[in-house]
Structure formats: structure tokens, C-alpha cells
Amino acid sequence: MTKLNRSNCEEAFRRLDDYLDRQLSPHEIRLIEEHLRICDWCTREFSFEGSVLRGLKRKLRQIDMPPDRVAKVLSSLPRES
Amino acid sequence: MTELSPVLSASQQSGLERPVPPATFESLFSNAANSAFGVAIRLTRNQADAEDLVQEAALLAYRAFDSFEAGTNFRAWFLKILTNCYYSKRRREKSRPVTSDLDDTPDLYLYARSGQAGFPTQGPDPASELLDKLGTERIAAAMARLPTDYRMVATLYFMEDLTYEEIAHSLECPVGTVRSRLHRSRKMLQKALWQVAQEDGIVSDKMAQGDA
Numbered sequence: 448m449t450k451l452n453r454s455n456c457e458e459a460f461r462r463l464d465d466y467l468d469r470q471l472s473p474h475e476i477r478l479i480e481e482h483l484r485i486c487d488w489c490t491r492e493f494s495f496e497g498s499v500l501r502g503l504k505r506k507l508r509q510i511d512m513p514p515d516r517v518a519k520v521l522s523s524l525p526r527e528s
Numbered sequence: 529m530t531e532l533s534p535v536l537s538a539s540q541q542s543g544l545e546r547p548v549p550p551a552t553f554e555s556l557f558s559n560a561a562n563s564a565f566g567v568a569i570r571l572t573r574n575q576a577d578a579e580d581l582v583q584e585a586a587l588l589a590y591r592a593f594d595s596f597e598a599g600t601n602f603r604a605w606f607l608k609i610l611t612n613c614y615y616s617k618r619r620r621e622k623s624r625p626v627t628s629d630l631d632d633t634p635d636l637y638l639y640a641r642s643g644q645a646g647f648p649t650q651g652p653d654p655a656s657e658l659l660d661k662l663g664t665e666r667i668a669a670a671m672a673r674l675p676t677d678y679r680m681v682a683t684l685y686f687m688e689d690l691t692y693e694e695i696a697h698s699l700e701c702p703v704g705t706v707r708s709r710l711h712r713s714r715k716m717l718q719k720a721l722w723q724v725a726q727e728d729g730i731v732s733d734k735m736a737q738g739d740a
Contacts, residue, residue, distance in 0.1 A: 460635075464711050470692065495639045495654050499718065502659040506667045507686045508566065516579055517561045520586045521554055 455482070459489050467497050553593050556602040557586060563603055563688060564610055570683040571614050573672045581617070585610040607688065608698045611680060618676065630673065630716035638718040645731045661730050662721065670720035678713035685710055 459482045465471050466479050483490045564585065568578035589596075589609045596605055634640075638658070639649055648654040659667065674682060684695045692710070696703045725731045 464714065465707075468692070470707075491650055492636055492639060495642075495649055496636070498653045498655040499638055499659070500714075502653070502655050503667065503717070504686050504689070506659060506662075506664045507570070507671070509664045516565070516582075517558055520561070520579075520583050521557065523583060524553075524587060524590045 456486060456489055459483070459486070460492070463493060463496060466493070467500055550598050551602075553590055557589070557606070560603040560606050564606055566687045567607060567683050568610060568614075570668065570671055570687060571611075571680065581610065581614055584617075585613045588613060603688075604690070604694060604698065607684070607690075608700075611684075611698055612700075614680075630675075630719050631712075633715040633719040635715065637715060638722060641722050641731070647731075658721075658725065658730070662725060662728070666724050666728060667721065670717060670724045673720040673723070674713055674716050678709050678716060681706055681709040682713040682717060685713075 459479055462471060462475065462479060466476065471479065483493060561582070564582050565578060568581040568585075569575060572578045572581055585606065589606050592609070596602065638655065642655070642658060643649045647658050662670075671679065671682065671686075680699060681695060684690050684698060690698065692703050692706045695710075696706045699706070722731070
């Protein structure tokens with residue numbers, strides 16, 4: 448396996464998900480960011496994927512349980528004697 | 529564990545220390561209900577089944593509340609019960625095997641399609657135009673197309689911001705499994721989003737010809 452270095456697009460791309468999810472070591476993050484500084488192509492791809500993730504999280508969290516349902520669930524629990 | 533305040537209350541200073549009563553199931557559940565419902569609706573795909581799932585999980589959690597360690601994360605504890613509950617319901621229903629046409633989605637699917645269809649691929653938030661046009665309900669519909677195992681991981685990831693380790697703990701599977709399923713589910717979701725956008729006429733069919 449090729450080692451990650453500042454000029455390798457393929458190795459940077461393999462770590463895209465882990466980079467966006469902050470799953471990399473500080474050393475790997477630094478190498479990725481050094482690569483992004485010199486590679487417009489990867490910068491666009493990383494930026495787009497990050498935008499998709501942020502957008503999906505934002506949209507999918509716009510849902511609440513109807514307040515009366517919370518009360519309904521609680522009222523269905525057996526009462527302690 | 530919660531840090532104790534360095535400031536003593538009057539009763540503590542006078543030696544009449546009263547222990548803080550433990551949080552009740554009702555108060556902890558009320559705080560976690562929105563999260564639980566959000567996850568449940570993504571898993572079950574409809575509101576009525578989601579409400580049933582939350583109710584069933586709440587009953588199980590209530591009965592097992594003695595095993596909940598006070599001061600730990602109730603929401604994570606409850607979500608673990610809820611996802612287990614969903615799995616066992618599905619097993620009882622002997623669900624049919626699911627095949628997915630999303631399996632072979634290439635990397636950067638949405639990026640490539642967006643570029644072809646004239647949506648932005650650059651800028652501070654390039655995917656927002658397409659996602660805003662789709663809206664929450666249609667994005668949820670795309671999520672619902674994922675095979676169950678992938679939908680479970682993706683739901684906990686997108687809805688709850690859990691770490692890979694926390695998702696693995698909730699689903700009782702290795703962290704490596706979470707990582708690989710999450711990677712594939714992201715790709716599948718991108719293709720499902722594009723399919724929904726096509727069906728809604730947000731993008732033209734012509735633009736998406738040549739799908740893998």
C-alpha cells in the first residue's frame with residue numbers, strides 16, 4: 448500500500464470519509480491538509496463531500512416527536528405500586 | 529461523571545447534606561424522546577410504526593431502568609435498546625431479503641451528477657442548492673431506500689452525531705463494520721438522492737443517463 452504523503456491524490460481520497468469524521472491521527476490530518484493546499488482538484492471534492500454531509504445532517508435532524516406522543520408513551524408505562 | 533460544584537450549599541456547610549435525587553425515567557426519557565423518534569422514523573419509514581417502536585423500547589427501558597448507570601448517557605443507552613428492539617421486530621417478521629440497485633454506486637456520485645446537471649460543485653456550501661430543493665421529507669425518502677443494515681448505521685450517524693465507537697456499541701458490531709457500512713451507505717445515499725431528484729423533476733432524466 449502506498450503511504451500517505453503530501454502529493455498523493457489517491458491516498459488522500461482513501462481517507463476522505465475518515466478525515467471528514469475526524470477519525471485520523473493529527474499527523475494524517477496534517478498530511479491531508481498539506482495535500483489540499485496544493486491540489487485544487489482534491490480540495491473541490493473534499494469540500495463538496497463535506498457540504499453533502501453537513502447538509503444531510505442539518506435536514507435529517509429537522510424532526511421532532513409530537514409532544515402529545517411523549518406524554519402518551521409515558522402514560523402507557525406500568526405504574527409502580 | 530458530572531463534576532461536583534466547589535461551592536457548598538448552605539445545608540452542606542451546616543452538615544445537613546442531602547443527596548441529589550437521581551433523575552427519573554420520565555425526565556430522562558422526555559429529554560431523549562425527540563432523538564429516539566427521529567431515529568425510529570428513519571428506521572421504520574413511517575410515523576405510526578416509529579411511535580410503536582419508541583413505545584415498545586420505552587417499556588423495555590423502563591423495566592430495565594435498574595441496570596441504567598446514573599450519570600451515564602441515557603440517550604445512547606435508550607438508542608441501543610431501541611435499535612435492538614427494531615432488529616428483533618424485523619426478525620419476527622421474517623423480512624424478505626433485500627437487494628439494492630444502490631450497491632454499485634461509484635465514489636463522488638453526487639459530485640459528478642451535480643456537475644453534469646449544472647448544480648454548483650464549488651463554493652462555501654456547494655451541495656446546499658440541491659439538498660434545499662429536495663427538502664427534508666424527500667431526503668428522508670432517499671434514506672429509506674437503503675438496505676436495513678446500512679440504514680441503521682447511517683441513521684445513527686446522520687441523526688445523532690454518534691462516533692464510530694458509539695454506533696458500534698449501539699449496534700453490537702465491530703467498529704470496522706461500522707466504518708465500512710457507513711462508507712457504503714454514504715455512496716448509496718448519494719445515488720438514492722439523485723434518483724429522488726429525478727423522480728421529482730428537480731434534475732432531468734437525460735442528465736443521469738449512463739448510471740452504473
